[in-house]
Amino acid sequence: MFALLTDIRYGQTRALVAAICCAAVCGIVFGLSMPLISLRLEYMTGSGLVVGLNGAAAALSTLVMAPVMPRIMRLAKPRYLLSLGLACAAALFLLFPVFVSVEAWFVLRFIVGCLMTLVFVISESWINQVVSPHRRALMLGIYGTALAGGFGVGGLLFAALDPMADTAFWLGALIFLAGILPVTLLKGPQAVPPDEEGSSIKAILKAAGSAPAAILAGLAFGALETLAFSLLPVYGDRIGLEHALIGALMVAAALGGLSFQIPLGWIADKTNRRATLFWIAAFTTLSPLAMGLSSGNLALLLMLVFLQAGMASGMYSVGLSLLGERFSGGAIAPANAAFIFAYGLGSFAGPPIAGGAMDMMGPWGLLVTLAAISGSYVLIVGLRSLTRQAD
Known part of the structure; x- marks a missing residue:
């Protein structure tokens, strides 16, 4: 020992x-x-x-x-x-x-x-x-x-x-x-x-441009995580759940974040990290819409919240691992700074956007915002993959 x-x-x-x-x-x-x-x-x-x-x-x-x-x-x-x-x-x-x-x-x-x-x-x-x-x-x-x-x-x-x-x-x-x-x-x-050149703002921007799939994963996760913990209780209230059941929604989200990151990391290591991020985003595009359709079935809603939060959590860890695959040594620091900045931007911008959507659309505003965030990631990464294959 x-x-x-x-x-x-x-x-x-x-x-x-x-x-x-x-x-x-x-x-x-x-x-x-x-x-x-x-x-x-x-x-x-x-x-x-x-x-x-x-x-x-x-x-x-x-x-x-x-x-x-x-x-x-x-x-x-x-x-x-x-x-x-x-x-x-x-x-x-x-x-x-x-x-x-x-x-x-x-x-x-x-x-x-x-x-x-x-x-x-x-x-x-x-x-x-x-x-x-x-x-x-x-x-x-x-x-x-x-x-x-x-x-x-x-x-x-x-x-x-x-x-x-x-x-x-x-x-x-x-x-x-x-x-x-x-x-x-x-x-x-x-x-x-990092070295002197790698510690500049220019190096951070260059790193972000070199690894958009990883950086955008940080942006998406920042928004998805913040919305789950800030507006999911409001969603529960607006669909008529009692206080205890709103608490159950939050527990389900927290348990999802705890349960999925290690298995998703293992899968990403054994397969392809970029593809893993794509399929995580594809799932978290569809699951919020399924949540809206299942709001009358509490057990199904709790399961979908658990899966949504758990799969979304993989965007952070797998996104970081994709950075480590792309960069090495001191060059990782500016890339990680870009990732954390993207995460903060998502956390900062997500709640007011989703809150405004809920004011216009009711409870569905949150779900549509969650789906739009992940759907945008699917489109961007999917189009880049097609472009790379064409080249």
Whole structure:
């Protein structure tokens, strides 16, 4: 057992475990803090608009931070940056109960979001650089499952704690600090930063243009995931479900995200990652429409929500693995920054588009938006594949 912590032969495994632990830690704090901050703001202001804008601040931080991440990765060793980011996030989390004002919480949430973007870009680049090519999608599926599982654990912690007490903020800070331990203690290969040329905005744009199937998968998943957790409860309410049944919809979506990423990663590794993304998108184009037709059958609706969320989750891990297939070494960092930026853009733009569609079309507005997002991906990737075959 001690050899696992010291033997050079297991260095790659230790690096992978450290990176995956970063995802789990961030997932736990996200699952704890998102409902905590939203509920406290609701009590403070009574304004749904304020709560929504505060959530948008977190998405905006991704759009601001991702383009500069390759350059930041050149400033210090990636393990040090990860530890510093988690430590600063812990310190900022302790400031929420100190500065109890709407303005302060906007600033704090934005900065914490920037630090989490740092953690995600470095840890995902790290995995893609050190993992064996034949199991890349599988390991990224494990990474995504750890993130989703952490989100669930955070939700359970929120349910167990008093939202009006400050204990949850202290616990969140401790969880961030706990994430530093595997990063510093599990010795192994470092993440490789990009070179000077690869740290520019131009390199990020070039990477995005070189791997559109992967980058667009990040964009689509950002929108699909955010819509599932933000507007699916509204959909349930508008089709007349009781509160407990709306909760069942959310549980089904969460369980789907936990259950599918590892199997889909395994399939992508054994077959073709680009084709796997195409068929995932094809399924998530049709499943929302089936949800609308089955809204009168609760059991079928829950199954379709489970399948929709589960299949959609594969777009993130398989999309990342396609990046690792296309790029290597330090070149992965700008590509991953482009992927995270696309994810943030989808998260930022998806809810207002779907919300407007629901205002015009009723509950079907959400389902049509979900289908349109995945359908657009199917068309773009399908047409590119046909073009490549013609060439």
